[in-house]
Each structure stands twice: as structure tokens, then as C-alpha cells.
Amino acid sequence: MRVSGINNKIVFTAGKVDLYSDFDGTYCPATHSSLHNPNANSFMPEYCNKISKFFQNTQEDIHFNITTGRTLGEYESISWLLKMRDFKLPFPETVITKDGSDRFVKLRNDNDFYIRNQFPFDYNVPQKEKEADIKKLTNWDGDKIHSELKRLTDKYYIKFIEADSENSVSDYGKRSLFSKWKLNPDEWKRLPLDNGKIQEHKTPIAEYVLGSRNDGKLKFNLIFPPDYGFCPERNWIYDNFINDLKKYMDSQKIQYHIAWEPADENNHYRKSCSITPKIEDGPLTKLYDTKKSLKQAIKNNDIVIAAGDGSNDFEMLNPLEYLDEDFIKTCEQNSLYKDFYRKDMKERLKDLHKVYSGENSQYINGLRKELNKNGYLKKIEDLPIYGIVMKNKNTKLQLLIDAFSHINKIVVADFACLDDGIKKVIKIHAEKNKIFKNSMSENLKTLIFGAKKKSAKNFQYFKTLTLVILAGLLGYTGYRFLENKKGIKSGNSTNIKLSKV
Numbered sequence: 001m002r003v004s005g006i007n008n009k010i011v012f013t014a015g016k017v018d019l020y021s022d023f024d025g026t027y028c029p030a031t032h033s034s035l036h037n038p039n040a041n042s043f044m045p046e047y048c049n050k051i052s053k054f055f056q057n058t059q060e061d062i063h064f065n066i067t068t069g070r071t072l073g074e075y076e077s078i079s080w081l082l083k084m085r086d087f088k089l090p091f092p093e094t095v096i097t098k099d100g101s102d103r104f105v106k107l108r109n110d111n112d113f114y115i116r117n118q119f120p121f122d123y124n125v126p127q128k129e130k131e132a133d134i135k136k137l138t139n140w141d142g143d144k145i146h147s148e149l150k151r152l153t154d155k156y157y158i159k160f161i162e163a164d165s166e167n168s169v170s171d172y173g174k175r176s177l178f179s180k181w182k183l184n185p186d187e188w189k190r191l192p193l194d195n196g197k198i199q200e201h202k203t204p205i206a207e208y209v210l211g212s213r214n215d216g217k218l219k220f221n222l223i224f225p226p227d228y229g230f231c232p233e234r235n236w237i238y239d240n241f242i243n244d245l246k247k248y249m250d251s252q253k254i255q256y257h258i259a260w261e262p263a264d265e266n267n268h269y270r271k272s273c274s275i276t277p278k279i280e281d282g283p284l285t286k287l288y289d290t291k292k293s294l295k296q297a298i299k300n301n302d303i304v305i306a307a308g309d310g311s312n313d314f315e316m317l318n319p320l321e322y323l324d325e326d327f328i329k330t331c332e333q334n335s336l337y338k339d340f341y342r343k344d345m346k347e348r349l350k351d352l353h354k355v356y357s358g359e360n361s362q363y364i365n366g367l368r369k370e371l372n373k374n375g376y377l378k379k380i381e382d383l384p385i386y387g388i389v390m391k392n393k394n395t396k397l398q399l400l401i402d403a404f405s406h407i408n409k410i411v412v413a414d415f416a417c418l419d420d421g422i423k424k425v426i427k428i429h430a431e432k433n434k435i436f437k438n439s440m441s442e443n444l445k446t447l448i449f450g451a452k453k454k455s456a457k458n459f460q461y462f463k464t465l466t467l468v469i470l471a472g473l474l475g476y477t478g479y480r481f482l483e484n485k486k487g488i489k490s491g492n493s494t495n496i497k498l499s500k501v
Contacts, residue, residue, distance in 0.1 A: 014301040015439030016061055017426060018293045020096075020286070020316065021418065022308035023068040023075065026390050027051075028082070028089060029416040032171060035081045044087045047416045052090050054419040061444040062422070067096040067286045069312050071214050072104060072123050073164025073175050083114060091120050094127070099312050100285040101276075102126040102216030126217060133292075134218060134284070138255040138277040142217025145275075148248050149212070149220065156241050159209040166213050166223060166267065177211045177223065178268065188226035188269035198269060200230050208234075210241075211270075218284060219276045226269040242273075257283040286316040294322055294385050301436055303429050307388035307418060311396040317387035318400055319380050319409050320348065331374050337367050349403045356406040381407055384429065384436075388413050388421040423448055 021027045029047060034040040055064060068075060075095060082089055091110055096103045104121040112118040134140050153160040161182050164175040178185040187206050192199040204227060211223035228238050249256050255278040263269045276284040290306050297304050306316045315321050332341040340351055354361075355368045355377070371377045387410045389397045404410040408428045413421030427448050430437035440448075 015436055015441065015444070016063065016300070016302040017058075017422075018063050018065070018297060018302060018304045019422065020065045020067045020290050020293070020304070020306045021092075022310065022313050023066050023070060023078075025309040025392075026307050026313075026388075027066060027418060028078070030082075030087070032078055032081075035078070035085055035087075038085070041085070041087070043416060044085070048088050048090075051419055052088065054422075055090050057447055058444060061441055064090075064092040065094045065096060065289070066092040067100070067289060067316070069099050069310070070097060071164050072097045072102070072121060072216070073214055074167070074172065076119050076121070077164075077172050077175055079113070079119065088114050095121055096286070096289055098215040098219055098221075100283075100288050101219040103130045103289065123214070123216075130289075131217060134277050134279075134288075137279070139253050140218070140256070140277040141252075141254075144252070145220065145249070145254075146217070148245065149222075152241055152244050152248075153210055155244075156237055157208070158237070158241065159207070160212065161209060162212045162214060164214045166211070166221070166272075177213060183207075183209065183211050183223065183268075183270075185268045191227055191230065198226065198230050198263075200232075201227070202232065204231050204234050206231075206234070210238075215274075219274065221272060221274050223267075223270050223272045226263065228271055229263070245275075259283060286313065287321055290316050290385070291322060294383070297384050301384075301433075301439060303384040303386065303426070303436065305386050305388060305422060305425050307390070307413075307421065309390040309392055309395065309397070314397060314400070317389065317397060317410065318345070318349075319383060319385065319387070319404060320345070320352075322383055322385055323376075323379055327379065331376055334374065335370060337363075337370060340367060346399060349399045353399075353403040356403065380404075380409065383409075384433075385409075386411065386425045386429065388418065388425060390418070391415060 024032065030041045030044055055062065066075075070078070072095065075097065079089075079091075088110070091106055091113070094103050094105050103126060104123075105125075105127050106120045107122060107125065108118050108120040110120070113120055131142065150160060152158075161177065163177040163179070163182060165172045166177050169176045169179045173179060177183050184207065188198060190205055192201050206225040206227040209225055213221040213223065215221050224238055225234065227234050229235065246258075257276050257278040259274045261267065261272045261274070263271045274283070279285075279288055290304055294304050296302070306313070308314075308317055328341060332338055335341065340348060343351070351364070351367065354364045355371060386408075387400065387404070389395065389401055389410055389412050391412050391414050395401070400410050401412060405412065408425075411421050411424050411428070413424075426444070430440060430448065437445075446452075
């Protein structure tokens with residue numbers, strides 16, 4: 001696969017594909033837990049070989065990006081685990097971490113990792129272009145915010161602990177925030193409990209600490225002690241800490257988004273918050289990169305493919321997220337069905353499913369007619385972005401499948417068959433977009449459509465042409481032979497006459 005420099009933009013020409021794939025369950029079909037079992041995943045060598053050949057054959061045509069819910073440290077951990085099992089899964093050109101956070105460009109090739117043990121990405125070298133773009137939009141500066149976090153923990157004498165993951169030590173070892181000398185996963189058990197529920201108490205018991213997961217420069221995830229919310233003294237300190245952080249970001253005119261996750265057994269009864277740049281009135285997500293890529297694809301007559309299998313892929317896979325906001329507003333203003341545009345996303349998708357599947361009711365018939373007339377349906381179908389959903393009995397992406405599989409904007413791929421899904425999408429787009437098809441490289445055309453077969457007509461033409469040429473050559477050769485023979489006879493006769501003289 002082609003590798004760009006850290007600060008370089010990936011350059012496209014017409015007929016190319018920009019692929020954004022989730023990692024777990026999509027690109028990597030083996031589960032993290034199963035990789036610890038040497039008897040599991042017997043299919044992986046064949047899959048790795050197949051997907052490796054696929055990307056080798058498309059290295060000039062498909063630009064492969066991983067967009068994952070993992071931190072870079074977590075992604076690196078599972079990469080070493082795959083290597084340990086001798087599963088040589090090819091690395092992408094870029095990795096986008098923690099649901100839309102930092103983007104890292106590949107610095108080394110696959111052999112540097114699988115042969116020389118050098119991981120291809122570096123946490124300290126994120127792509128500067130994305131940082132700069134988000135700073136222009138939101139005034140977000142990750143380095144300065146991190147420095148302010150450190151200053152505030154010093155101000156309140158809070159022990160500040162950073163690590164790559166909040167998940168189990170068994171999976172991540174020293175990279176886990178809950179490994180030895182970091183956060184104690186069982187500390188909540190020391191607090192006053194009633195039927196397993198933490199009770200309010202005056203005297204602080206839990207360690208005076210703040211955990212920070214290494215989400216990168218574009219996101220921060222802060223993890224609080226289990227007594228935050230149950231001890232007035234600790235509440236006062238951590239509330240002031242958060243308020244000071246907000247005041248700092250307000251003073252710097254940073255547009256930010258904070259989301260809180262409540263304490264429960266899954267997070268060791270520790271409340272946490274995620275702080276990200278505010279993008280379109282919400283948090284920074286996987287959608288940011290695919291949306292930006294689509295704008296470039298439209299200019300260059302390329303296509304974007306997003307692939308995923310989980311709820312954190314929903315936005316990225318949803319074609320409605322890519323419609324122009326001004327166009328939607330115009331449709332709503334002139335609509336007889338304004339409620340359609342004001343419904344939450346799930347209800348809107350249900351209506352579209354009914355529209356595409358041909359449901360015959362007064363509301364759906366009227367809505368279908370309007371969406372055809374105002375160009376809403378055509379806009380969706382013309383967008384050069386497609387989604388691949390991995391087949392799963394309990395998929396959380398069924399709404400997208402129901403709504404858009406009718407028009408091939410969402411394609412379902414079988415387990416460990418991401419490459420087949422990609423080929424299917426490219427073929428679908430090429431067959432309805434002749435400019436894209438004509439711009440595809442011959443190599444990609446062969447991969448998608450197979451080698452061209454000579455038609456009977458062309459074969460007969462070339463056969464006839466060949467016979468004509470052969471006949472001409474034979475005729476010319478015969479003519480030269482006779483001429484040479486005449487010349488020889490003429491020469492012999494002259495010699496005889498001269499000898500007589």
C-alpha cells in the first residue's frame with residue numbers, strides 16, 4: 001500500500017477508492033479474547049493471506065484506513081498478539097483511533113513489524129493536518145489542554161495517572177489504567193456499601209487520584225475515584241477541578257463537548273467523562289474523517305467506502321449523515337411532510353425503509369412522491385459513499401440495512417469476507433457511473449469485472465486479418481523467389497555468351 005509522509009495529503013486521481021474500516025469484527029474477524037487461545041481462529045491464516053493479496057493487487061487503487069474504537073496503544077497491543085499467533089494481517093495507510101480521534105500515518109512497512117519488530121505507527125507523531133483542521137474549526141489545541149490538565153491536578157494535589165486503556169490487565173498488562181501501581185479496580189469495595197451499592201460518607205476513603213486514558217491530542221477521557229459523588233469533600237474538589245477546566249477552555253474560546261458516563265460494575269464504579277472538540281453540535285466521531293474524504297471524492301470522481309459492525313459505526317455508515325445541510329433545510333421548508341425531517345434518525349430511517357420497499361399507504365405514497373420530486377432520494381443515491389455491514393445475527397445496524405440495502409448503498413458482507421464486500425461495492429458504483437468506470441485502472445477493472453474476453457466477431461476479424469497478412473507475405477516471398485530465379489538465369493546466359501566471345 002502507498003504510504004504518504006506525515007504532513008502530506010493523500011493524493012487521489014479519478015477512479016480511486018478511499019476505504020475506512022472498523023477493526024474489531026470487521027477488518028479483524030478474530031475476537032481479542034479468542035487470540036489468547038492457540039486452538040482458536042483456524043481460519044485466520046487463510047483470511048490473512050487472502051486480504052493481503054487483495055491489498056497487494058489494489059495498492060494503487062484502494063487507500064486503506066482503519067477507524068477504530070481502540071486507542072493506539074490498544075491497537076498496538078492486539079497487533080503484537082496477532083503477530084504472536086503468526087497472523088500477518090496487513091497494516092493500513094492510516095489508523096484513526098478512539099472513534100475519530102488522532103489520525104496516525106504509517107511510518108514503516110509491514111515487514112518492519114513482522115520481521116524486525118518495529119510497530120508502524122508512533123503515538124507521538126499524529127497527522128498534523130487533522131489537528132490543524134480541527135483547530136481552525138474549534139480552536140482546540142490538545143497540547144495546551146493537556147498542560148492545563150496537569151496544572152490543575154497539581155493545583156488540587158491530585159495524583160494524575162495516564163495509560164493506554166481502561167480495560168483489563170489480562171488483555172493490556174502495563175498499558176491498563178488498572179495495572180499495578182495505577183488505579184485499583186477493587187477500591188470501591190472499601191467504601192461503605194449497602195446491597196452492593198456505594199453509600200454516602202463524610203470521610204474520604206478512596207485514593208485521591210485522576211486517571212486519564214491516552215485517547216490522543218484530539219480527545220481526553222478522565223476517570224474519577226469511586227467515591228466521587230458519595231463524599232462531599234471529594235465532590236467539592238473534583239467539581240472545582242472540572243469547573244476550572246471548563247473556564248480555561250471558555251477563556252480560550254474552544255468549542256468543546258463533554259459527555260459523562262455513569263459509574264457501574266463495568267467501569268469499576270468509577271464515573272468518567274470524555275472531552276472532545278465540538279463538531280456540528282456534537283462530539284468528534286468517526287464521521288469526521290469519512291465526511292471530509294467524501295468532499296474530496298466528489299471533486300476527484302472517487303468513491304468512499306465505510307465498513308463496520310457495531311453501534312459506534314452507525315453514523316459513519318449512514319448515508320443521511322452526508323447530505324448537505326442547506327439542501328435538507330430547503331427540502332423541509334418546502335415540504336408538506338415537515339415531520340419527516342424533524343423526526344429522530346431512527347424514525348426517519350424507518351420511513352425511508354417503507355419508501356424504498358414500496359409500502360402502499362397514504363402517508364408513505366405522498367412522502368415518496370415528494371422525496372422523488374425534491375431530489376432527496378436522488379441525492380442519497382448519487383452520493384459516492386457506500387457502507388459495508390458485516391453479517392451478524394444481533395447487529396445494531398439493522399436499521400441501515402433495512403433502509404438502504406434496496407438501493408445498494410449498504411451492502412452486507414459475510415464473516416471474514418470484507419474484500420468481497422469491497423469488490424461488490426466498487427462494481428455497483430462502476431456500473432452506474434461510467435466516468436468512474438472509465439477512470440479505473442486496468443488492474444482494478446480486471447479484479448472487479450474479470451479479464452476481457454475476445455468476442456467471436458473480434459476473433460473472426462483478427463483471424464481474417466492474419467490470413468490476409470500471411471497470404472500477402474507468401475505472395476511477396478513467391479514473387480521475390482521467381483524474380484531472383486529469372487535474374488540467375490539471365491546472368492548465366494550472359495556469361496555463356498561472353499565466354500564464346
